[in-house]
Amino acid sequence: MFLAMKELMHSKMKFLMIIIIFVLMAWLVFILSGLGNGLSTLAASTFKTMKADYVIFEEGAQSSMSKSLLSDQLVAKAEQLPNVDAASPMGSTMATAMKETSTKNEDKVDIAIIGINPGSFLEPAIVEGENLSSENPTGVVVNSTLKDEGYNIGDTFQLDGTTESLTIIGFVENQTYNHVASVFTPMAEWRKIAFAAPGSDKGIAGPVNAIMLQGENIDPEAINKELSSTDTVTRSEAVQGMPGYKEENGTILMMLAFLLAISAFVLGVFFYVITMQKTNQFGIMKAIGASNRFLGKAIISQVFVLSLTSIVVGILLTYGTAAIMPKGMPFKLETSLVFNYSIILLVIAMLSSLVSVRKITKIDPLKALGRVE
C-alpha cells in the first residue's frame, strides 16, 4: 500500500487518465445493465411479479401465452394434483385504449388486457382505488403509467375496434406486459374482448390462455401426464417464452459480456504497460532486498485503489444519469444489480493485474546493476 499510494500521489496525471477510462467503462456497464433490466421489466413485469411458481400451457405452445388455449375446466383438475397449492386461470390479449371516440394520436394508448379471476392469487395489490370484482365486469385495474396519459379513477375508455368500454376502478404499480401497460379485467370480460370473433375460441368451453400454479415442489412431468395435451413449465421459462423477450435480453447481455471482456483486456494491458515501464525500478528494489510478495502487493493494492475509485465514480455518474433520463425511458437501476456488476468489474480488474504480478516475479535484480539512466 505504501509504494502504491506514494506512486499514485506522485504521478496523478498518469493515473487520472486510467481512472477516466475505467470510469467510462464502468459507467457504460451500469447504464447497459440498467437498460436491460428496465426493458425486461417493461416486457414482463406482470408475469415476473405474479405469485405463481409454474404455468400450464397447451401442448405445443412453446411456453407462449399467445399460442396457448386451454379450457378452465382444467383448473379444478389441476388443483387436485399432488403438490399443487392453488391454481388460477389467466388470459392475455393486446388492445388499444381510446378516449371516447377521439381519433387524435395522443388519445390512443396501447395496453395489454390481462384476464384473471377477481380475488385469486394472481391479482396484484392495488395502490389506489378498488379491487376487481365479478359483479362489475367492466371495472378494471390498470397500471399507474396510464395516469401520465391522463386517465383517472372513474374514467371510461373505449377499446379500439370493439364495442367494449371499460371503467378504471383502481391503479397498480410496475405492471407492464409486452412493453405496454397492463389492464386487469375479470376473466369473463377478457373472454368477451379476446374471443369477439365467432369461432376464435376453437369451441373450447371457458377458454383461457394458461393456468398458473402455486406450489414449490410441483413436478411438471407429473402434471403433463395427468392432464392430457398440456405442457407445464416454471414461471421463468414462461417469461423466456414471451415473444421477443429472449432476443431483447440476449442482445443486452451480449453487449454487456463483450464490454466486460473488452474491459478486462484494456485494463490488463494498461496495468501491464505501466508495470513494464517500471521494470528497472522493480529490479532495483529487488536488488536491495524486496521480495516478490512485497512488490506484488504494491501492484495489487494500486489496482484495487484505482478500480474502487473508478467504480464508485461510475456508480455516482450512473445515478446522476438516471435522474435526468426522460421518464418514458425503460431504465431501471437496482441496488443488487449495481452491486453485482461492481463486484464483477473489481474482480476483472484484479484478475487482469495478475498478469503484471506474474511479470514482476520474473524481473531479475541484476537489472539494477550497470544501467545508467
Added chain:
Amino acid sequence: MSKGLHMREVTMYYAEGNNRITALDHVSISVEPGEFVAVVGPSGSGKSTFLSIAGAMLKASEGDIQLNGNHISKLTEKELSNIRLQEVGFIMQSSNLVPYLNVLDQLLVVKRMAGTVKKEDKAFATKLLEELGLGLKLKSFPEELSGGEKQRTAIARSLMNNPNIILADEPTASLDTKRAHEVVSLIAQEVKSRQKAAIMVTHDERMLEYCDKVYRMYDGGMSLAKS
C-alpha cells in the same frame, strides 16, 4: 562464524551457444569488517559478475560464498532476497533511486520491505541523512537532487538496514572529480566508523587512495594488486 565477506574458489560459467564462457575463474577474496576493498579491471573482466555473486543476486557455478557467516550458495531465491535485505547494502551506479519516493521514503521503504516502519527507524533514517548532509532535502524527490546528493541518498539507503556488507557498483560513474572524491571518502568514512565490510567495483583509478586493498580482475581471474 566469521563476519565479513569470504569467497573461496568461486567459478562462474555462462553458456553461450555451444561455448562455455568462464566469467569468474577460481576467485577467492576475504573482506573483514571495517575493510574497504576496491576491485578494478577493464570491462568484460568479470567485475559485474563478481559483484552480482557477492551481492547474492546470482548463484555461482562452483565455490563457496559466506556473507556474514551465511553460506549462500545453496539458498533459494526467496532466502537470497532476504539475505540481500538483511546483510547487504547496495550503492548502485547513478544511485538508482525510486523516482516517486522522497529522500526519507527511499530509506524507509527498505524497512517496509522487512516489515513495518517504527518511530526509531524514522529517527535513524533522519539522523543518517543529516550525517550525510541531506538534512534539508528529506522531502525532495530524486528529480530535484544533484548527482552527488542522489549518490549520498543511495549511501544512506545502503546503510539503512544496518547490513554487514556494503557493495558499491561504480558509485562515481556520473560524477565530476570533486563530487566523486566527496562520495567515495564518505563511503570510506562510513565503512570505518560503522565497521562494515565494503567492496567497491570501479574503473576510476583516482578513487583507489581511499581503499585498504585493491584487487585487479582480468578475464575472470582476480589478483591482489595493492594492500
